[in-house]
Amino acid sequence: MAGVDRAVPPALTHAGPDRFLWALDKLTTAVEWLHRNDRRDHPPVRPVDRDIPLLVSEVRAEADEVISLRLTSPDGAPLPTWQPGAHLDVVLPFGRKRQYSLCGDPGERGHYRIAVRRLADGDGGSREIHDELRSGSRIIARGPRNAFPFITAPSYLFIAGGIGITPILPMVRTAAARGANWRLVYTGRSRESMPFLGELAALDPARVWIRPDTEFGIPASGAELLEHSPPDAAVYCCGPIPMITGVRVDLPGSGADSLHWERFSAPPIVDGRPFTVELARTGETVEVPADRSALDVIGEVLPQVPYSCRQGFCGTCHVRVLAGEVDHRGRAEEDRMAICTSRATGRVVLDL
Known part of the structure; x- marks a missing residue:
């Protein structure tokens, strides 16, 4: 899910652990309702109905339980253009449909790149990709679509948690190419679990902070992550729900201008009735x-x-x-x- 928050004080407080995702999501119900019903944020994504046949030309290990797939057109034709934040709807061989952020170079028309973390307790999509897809496999994709658009701003703070680096990485490269003032905070369980560290090392080290939980003892708070914000920055955040919630709660006390966020998991069903x-x-x-x-x-x-x-x-x-x-x-x-x-x-x- 993508969203936009302005740096105005919401009536929210931090939630404590356990009853965990339910409590965190409950805290942000009011803000999410405003977001979902405010069409000024950005227009809904237009459906893209075209089917794109793709060939898996390379499978590469990027971190513990994370692989990237290089996807090309079977006939070598240029692929449809995309912008940072876009994703593909991938139809897997057994019929499952999953969404994966494009994490390569938006200017590259010869191939797409996606990255997938294997989730042992997931619903099978990531396991199918890890276990069944090889170089030479064929899949169908739809898109690209963009529900997480990258705006033009004088400064940026990028915050990524784990596999949440995938939509953020093209944004960082684009901001750097534009000469914008930017910073990146990248969190994860451990360095071994965090993909694309080698690529990030090739960027300006002074602008990148790698923060594994194993080296700091606990996950970072929203306020700690936002400490790295340039003045009046557009903050782009993608990762687990607790991280995004912490950043949203602490945004008003930072020097940032706005928060743009995306999470990969569906929100818990609160007060559901049959x-x-x-x-x-x-x-x-x-x-x-x-x-x-x-x-x-x-x-x-x-x-x-x-x-x-x-x-x-x-x-x-x-x-x-x-x-x-x-x-x-x-x-x-x-x-x-x-x-x-x-x-x-x-x-x-x-x-x-």
């Missing part, structure tokens, strides 16, 4: 339990249903509502439902 979805075009009815999204359940009967961010922001999965009352938990028109995050009261009829 409801029923009727699919008008197919005539099927599905039951959505309290702890699952409508997108997850609908995807089991309609695997082709489009989606991208899975967090209510981009607009790809918004569906017209024909009947029923929607609990809007995403940025959608009143007559549409963001099926990845929004819920319904009782029964809802969708144009699917």
